[in-house]
Amino acid sequence: MRLPFLARTTHKWLALIVAIQAVFWTLSGVYMTAVHIDIIHGDRLVKAATPQLVAMDGLIEPAQLAQTTAGFRSAKLDHQLGQPVYVVQTTDGPELFDARSGAKLSPLDEDAARARARALFAEAGAIVKSELLTKAPLEIQTRPVPIWRVEFEGAWHPTLYISPRTGELVSKRSDLWRTFDFVWMLHIMDYDDRQDVNNILIRIFTWMGVATAATGGWLLLYSFRRKRRVRKPAAKVAAKAGA
Amino acid sequence: MFLIRTLHKWFGLVLGLQFLLWALSGAVMALLDHHKVSGEHALLPVAGLQAPAELLPLARVAQAVGQPIQKLQLKPLYDTYVYEATTPAGVKIVNAVTGQPVAIDAGKARELAVARWSGSAPPRSVEYIDQHTLETRDLPLPIWRVEFADEERHALLVSASTGEVLAAKNDTWRLWDIAWMLHIMDYDDRQSFNHPLIITLGTASAWLALSGLILLFRSFRRSDVAWLLDGAEALRRRGR
Numbered sequence: 001m002r003l004p005f006l007a008r009t010t011h012k013w014l015a016l017i018v019a020i021q022a023v024f025w026t027l028s029g030v031y032m033t034a035v036h037i038d039i040i041h042g043d044r045l046v047k048a049a050t051p052q053l054v055a056m057d058g059l060i061e062p063a064q065l066a067q068t069t070a071g072f073r074s075a076k077l078d079h080q081l082g083q084p085v086y087v088v089q090t091t092d093g094p095e096l097f098d099a100r101s102g103a104k105l106s107p108l109d110e111d112a113a114r115a116r117a118r119a120l121f122a123e124a125g126a127i128v129k130s131e132l133l134t135k136a137p138l139e140i141q142t143r144p145v146p147i148w149r150v151e152f153e154g155a156w157h158p159t160l161y162i163s164p165r166t167g168e169l170v171s172k173r174s175d176l177w178r179t180f181d182f183v184w185m186l187h188i189m190d191y192d193d194r195q196d197v198n199n200i201l202i203r204i205f206t207w208m209g210v211a212t213a214a215t216g217g218w219l220l221l222y223s224f225r226r227k228r229r230v231r232k233p234a235a236k237v238a239a240k241a242g243a
Numbered sequence: 244m245f246l247i248r249t250l251h252k253w254f255g256l257v258l259g260l261q262f263l264l265w266a267l268s269g270a271v272m273a274l275l276d277h278h279k280v281s282g283e284h285a286l287l288p289v290a291g292l293q294a295p296a297e298l299l300p301l302a303r304v305a306q307a308v309g310q311p312i313q314k315l316q317l318k319p320l321y322d323t324y325v326y327e328a329t330t331p332a333g334v335k336i337v338n339a340v341t342g343q344p345v346a347i348d349a350g351k352a353r354e355l356a357v358a359r360w361s362g363s364a365p366p367r368s369v370e371y372i373d374q375h376t377l378e379t380r381d382l383p384l385p386i387w388r389v390e391f392a393d394e395e396r397h398a399l400l401v402s403a404s405t406g407e408v409l410a411a412k413n414d415t416w417r418l419w420d421i422a423w424m425l426h427i428m429d430y431d432d433r434q435s436f437n438h439p440l441i442i443t444l445g446t447a448s449a450w451l452a453l454s455g456l457i458l459l460f461r462s463f464r465r466s467d468v469a470w471l472l473d474g475a476e477a478l479r480r481r482g483r
Binding site: 012015016019020022023025026027029030032033034035036037051052053054056059061062063066067072073074075076077078091188196197198199202203206207209210212213214216217220223224 | 252255256259260262263265266267269270272273274275276277291294296297298300301302304305311312313314315316317318319329331436437438441442445446448449451452453455456459462463467
C-alpha cells in the first residue's frame with residue numbers, strides 16, 4: 001500500500017467517527033473562550049459587598065450561641081439587610097440568628113428570601129417569581145436543598161439562589177451560564193451530570209482526535225509537494241465532478 | 244468541493260499543530276483522575292472540637308483586635324478556638340479564650356498543614372510565598388507552602404492570614420496544569436481562556452472541523468465500503 005493512500009485512508013476513517021464531535025469541540029470552545037468567564041459567572045448580577053463596621057454594643061455574645069446551640073461549630077458575625085446577624089455552623093448544618101435579639105431567623109420564609117435577593121441584585125429588574133426548591137435542579141446540582149430560587153426580570157433570565165438556612169447567596173445563574181453548561185457538556189461528553197471529565201467516551205474520543213490530527217498532519221506531507229504528479233489526477237477528478 | 248478541500252488543507256497546515264496539541268492536552272486531562280488533580284484526597288475533614296465555655300466577650304475581642312471590625316468569626320483553628328476579625332488593615336486572629344494574638348508563622352502553618360494532611364509522609368519544607376506562583380495563582384496571598392515528602396510531592400497551601408488550608412497541589416496537578424496551559428494557550432499565567440489568540444484560532448479550527456465534516460460526504464466511494472456491502476449481500480443470500 002502506498003503511504004499517501006494509507007495516510008488518506010486512516011485520516012478519512014478516523015474522521016468519519018470523530019468529525020461531528022470535533023465540530024462540537026471547536027464550536028463549544030469558541031463559546032467558552034469568546035464570552036468572558038466573569039460574565040458567565042454573573043459577577044455583574046450582584047452588588048459588590050460594601051464593608052460595614054460592626055457595632056458591638058447590644059449584641060448577644062457568641063458564648064451564648066455556643067452554649068445554647070446544639071452541635072455548635074462556629075459563628076460568623078455579619079450584616080444582612082443592614083442588620084447584624086450570626087451565621088452559625090452546627091454539626092447539623094447552618095442556622096441564622098438575629099445578633100441583637102438572639103432570635104433564630106432560619107429557615108427564612110419567602111419574603112425574607114426575596115428581600116435578601118432584591119438587596120443583592122445589581123440590576124433594575126423586578127422579581128418575576130420565587131419558589132422554594134426541595135430538589136436541586138441541574139444548574140445547582142451540588143448545593144444543599146431546600147433552597148430559595150428567585151428569578152428576576154432582565155436579560156438572560158438572571159436567577160439568584162438564597163439559602164433559607166443562612167440567608168446568604170449560594171449561586172447566581174443566567175442563560176449565559178446555562179448555555180456555557182450545555183456546551184461544556186458537549187465538550188466533555190458527559191451527558192448525565194456534566195461533571196465527569198474522566199468518562200470513558202471522552203477518553204476514547206480524545207485519543208481518536210489525536211490520531212485524526214496526526215494523520216491529517218501526515219497527509220499534509222503529500223498535499224503540497226510534487227505539484228505535477230499529485231495535482232494532475234486531482235484536477236481531473238475535480239473537472240469530472242464539476243461536469 | 245475543490246475549494247473546501249483546498250481550504251481544509253491550508254487551514255490544516257496553519258492550525259495543525261495547535262489542533263494536535265488541543266487533542267493531546269485534552270486526552271491527557273481526560274486520563275488524569277480529577278479527584279487526584281483537585282487534591283481533595285490529600286485533605287482530612289476539619290476535626291470536630293468542643294467550644295470552650297469561657298469565651299472572650301465581644302467588648303474584649305474588640306480591644307484585643309485594636310482595629311475597627313467589619314466581620315468577625317468564632318471558629319476552631321485545629322486545636323483551639325479563635326476569633327478571626329476582618330479589619331480595614333487585614334485579618335487579625337486572637338485566641339478565643341485569652342485574647343492573645345495568634346500568629347500564623349512557619350511553625351504554626353506546619354502544624355495546621357500536618358493536622359489536615361491525610362498522608363503519612365512528614366513535611367519536607369515550609370516556604371513563605373508573597374509573590375504569585377503557578378500553584379497559588381487563584382489564592383489570596385500571603386501563603387505558607389508546606390511540602391510533604393511523599394511520592395506525589397504534595398504541597399498544602401496554608402493562608403498566612405487566616406490559617407486555613409486553602410488547597411493541596413501534587414504532581415498529578417502539576418502535569419494536568421501543563422496540559423491545561425497548552426489547552427487554553429495562556430503560557431504565562433495559565434489562567435485566562437478569554438484572549439484574542441485562542442478565540443481566533445478556535446474559530447479557525449471550527450472551520451477546519453466543519454470543512455472536514457463536509458468533505459466526508461465526498462470522500463467515501465463504493466469501493467471503501469465494499470466489504471460491508473458485500474458482507475450484507477452474502478448474509479442476505481444465506482438468509483434466503
